[in-house]
Amino acid sequence: MRVRIGQGVFVTPPLVLVLLLLLGPVVLLSLYSLNVRTNIPGVPTGVSAANWKDFLTGHGNPFRARFFYSMKITLLVSATATAAAYPLAYYLAFIARRFRYVLLLLLITPFFTSYLLRIVAWADVMLNDNGVVNHVFWALHLRPQGDPVSWLLYSNFSIFLVLFYSWVPFVSLPIFAVLENMDHRLIEAATDLGANRFITFWRVTFPLSLPGVIAAFVFVLIPTTGEFIAPLYVGGPGNQLFGNEIQAFFGDSPNWNYGAVLAIALIGVVLVLMLVFGRFLDTDLRQPGVEVGP
Amino acid sequence: MNLVYRLGRLTIVTYFWAFILFLFAPLLVLVVFAFNKSATPTLPITAFSTRWFHLAFSDSELTTALVRSAEIGVATGLFATALGVMASLGLSARRLRLRSLIVAILLLPLVVPYISLAVGLLILLNELGIRISLWAVFLGHSVVALPFSILVVLPRLRSLDPAMVEAARDLGSSEIGAFNLVTLPLLTPSIVSSFLICFITSFDEFAISSFLAPSGRPTYPVFLYAGSRSPGLLPELIAVGSIIIVASLALIVVAEAGRRWAERRLRGETRVVDQPTAESIGLLGTQV
Numbered sequence: 001m002r003v004r005i006g007q008g009v010f011v012t013p014p015l016v017l018v019l020l021l022l023l024g025p026v027v028l029l030s031l032y033s034l035n036v037r038t039n040i041p042g043v044p045t046g047v048s049a050a051n052w053k054d055f056l057t058g059h060g061n062p063f064r065a066r067f068f069y070s071m072k073i074t075l076l077v078s079a080t081a082t083a084a085a086y087p088l089a090y091y092l093a094f095i096a097r098r099f100r101y102v103l104l105l106l107l108i109t110p111f112f113t114s115y116l117l118r119i120v121a122w123a124d125v126m127l128n129d130n131g132v133v134n135h136v137f138w139a140l141h142l143r144p145q146g147d148p149v150s151w152l153l154y155s156n157f158s159i160f161l162v163l164f165y166s167w168v169p170f171v172s173l174p175i176f177a178v179l180e181n182m183d184h185r186l187i188e189a190a191t192d193l194g195a196n197r198f199i200t201f202w203r204v205t206f207p208l209s210l211p212g213v214i215a216a217f218v219f220v221l222i223p224t225t226g227e228f229i230a231p232l233y234v235g236g237p238g239n240q241l242f243g244n245e246i247q248a249f250f251g252d253s254p255n256w257n258y259g260a261v262l263a264i265a266l267i268g269v270v271l272v273l274m275l276v277f278g279r280f281l282d283t284d285l286r287q288p289g290v291e292v293g294p
Numbered sequence: 295m296n297l298v299y300r301l302g303r304l305t306i307v308t309y310f311w312a313f314i315l316f317l318f319a320p321l322l323v324l325v326v327f328a329f330n331k332s333a334t335p336t337l338p339i340t341a342f343s344t345r346w347f348h349l350a351f352s353d354s355e356l357t358t359a360l361v362r363s364a365e366i367g368v369a370t371g372l373f374a375t376a377l378g379v380m381a382s383l384g385l386s387a388r389r390l391r392l393r394s395l396i397v398a399i400l401l402l403p404l405v406v407p408y409i410s411l412a413v414g415l416l417i418l419l420n421e422l423g424i425r426i427s428l429w430a431v432f433l434g435h436s437v438v439a440l441p442f443s444i445l446v447v448l449p450r451l452r453s454l455d456p457a458m459v460e461a462a463r464d465l466g467s468s469e470i471g472a473f474n475l476v477t478l479p480l481l482t483p484s485i486v487s488s489f490l491i492c493f494i495t496s497f498d499e500f501a502i503s504s505f506l507a508p509s510g511r512p513t514y515p516v517f518l519y520a521g522s523r524s525p526g527l528l529p530e531l532i533a534v535g536s537i538i539i540v541a542s543l544a545l546i547v548v549a550e551a552g553r554r555w556a557e558r559r560l561r562g563e564t565r566v567v568d569q570p571t572a573e574s575i576g577l578l579g580t581q582v
Contacts, residue, residue, distance in 0.1 A: 014440055135337045225407065
């Protein structure tokens with residue numbers, strides 16, 4: 001773009017919006033988490049880290065336990081979704097040839113349909129006791145007629161499946177981008193020098209695609225850390241995620257002060273993940289000379 | 295060696311198509327059940343019927359929730375895109391103080407979990423003494439949609455050839471005139487993409503709506519959540535859901551075809567650098 005001194009002033013309105021409606025809430029959450037403000041009538045306010053102390057160090061704190069449980073699910077989903085997406089991206093980049101962009105579109109379209117509707121589909125017509133999956137088992141005589149598989153729904157499995165299903169199309173993209181833009185001469189060189197296809201893949205293609213793999217992993221990790229919608233539909237009382245705990249503190253029996261501790265802790269964890277992994281995202285989002293990426 | 299290679303290739307091809315089946319199966323099943331006469335969405339299919347569509351469209355609570363979400367979606371699409379274009383213009387200025395800090399703040403909504411933002415906004419409204427409202431939902435959606443708009447518009451803006459704007463200025467155009475005549479038309483494909491992404495983000499957003507939409511005026515996702523709990527409503531919701539799924543699939547295909555067509559046209563006329571990868575990744579930031 002043409003250089004004009006003062007063009008920078010255009011960032012002001014969007015910046016004000018984000019400061020007001022994003023940083024504002026974060027600051028208020030912090031104040032609530034430290035008991036500087038409260039929503040509970042009659043409770044004296046004043047700086048107190050009691051809720052923080054309880055959450056971080058309280059013996060057998062259920063919310064801390066719930067956080068670690070959530071992180072386990074999140075890491076499992078991120079790792080398996082990335083691993084499952086790799087062969088899809090590989091197929092598109094190296095085997096599909098002419099129609100690869102059409103097939104890429106086919107692969108990613110489910111991601112653009114409503115997230116809620118996809119969850120409803122799994123919860124209410126696929127995995128339920130009288131659902132399609134059980135009917136398939138019955139038809140194939142894998143289960144006695146009318147006897148549903150008990151762990152298909154309201155289980156760790158159903159939460160894992162729904163999140164995995166939702167994220168695989170999306171994370172095949174960064175991997176595809178890296179494979180597609182890879183310098184094919186390097187692969188040819190390996191072949192010319194006598195490496196077979198598997199050694200070429202293992203020693204050349206795969207190491208070169210690692211930035212895309214890490215980007216894919218982070219692309220699932222960041223949003224699923226705060227996930228709370230899927231457990232509402234397909235989780236039982238025992239497998240709600242950390243996000244659901246936050247939701248509960250602002251729901252029917254509100255304790256905004258404790259809820260704010262969890263909400264800020266969640267933001268903190270995601271920011272740390274971003275600081276650790278964020279630099280791997282630059283390869284895909286940043287163009288020369290453009291600063292895109294926190 | 296050749297046989298092993300062929301087998302490996304066959305495995306990957308089979309895997310790909312099996313995965314496509316896995317991805318589309320729940321969507322197809324939903325559409326099929328929308329036409330099933332039975333009052334419970336389950337196998338076997340009893341008879342073909344469109345009664346659930348008729349019932350759904352005569353359910354005023356459902357239709358007003360849909361219209362409400364569509365309105366908020368359009369408003370969010372327009373507002374967030376306008377702000378995204380402004381942010382992109384500002385960020386492409388050569389001199390900009392605290393640039394990295396500004397970029398970090400503008401992209402922050404990508405990393406703050408929706409649930410934390412939703413409860414934070416609830417506290418903010420409470421502190422300001424403002425009641426929850428659809429306006430608050432719209433503003434919340436605009437904040438989360440803004441980074442997507444920037445990620446779509448900024449790379450396109452960067453890829454424009456500065457010589458074209460300079461040419462317009464040399465030929466006597468004002469700065470605003472050059473922007474309107476040269477920059478804006480060249481940005482149009484990315485502006486359309488941005489609008490669609492922001493619309494979809496808002497239309498499907500649950501966390502913020504569930505806290506900020508007043509109880510008598512739910513957005514479609516909030517209505518869907520409450521409704522899917524009552525078995526009587528489920529067939530109607532599936533009918534409407536299948537329409538939304540088919541419509542969004544069609545929209546994606548049309549939008550992508552349109553984007554390619556526009557890019558080919560622009561490339562024919564000007565020196566626009568094609569950046570499909572960066573753009574589609576930015577574009578696919580939805581739901582992050």
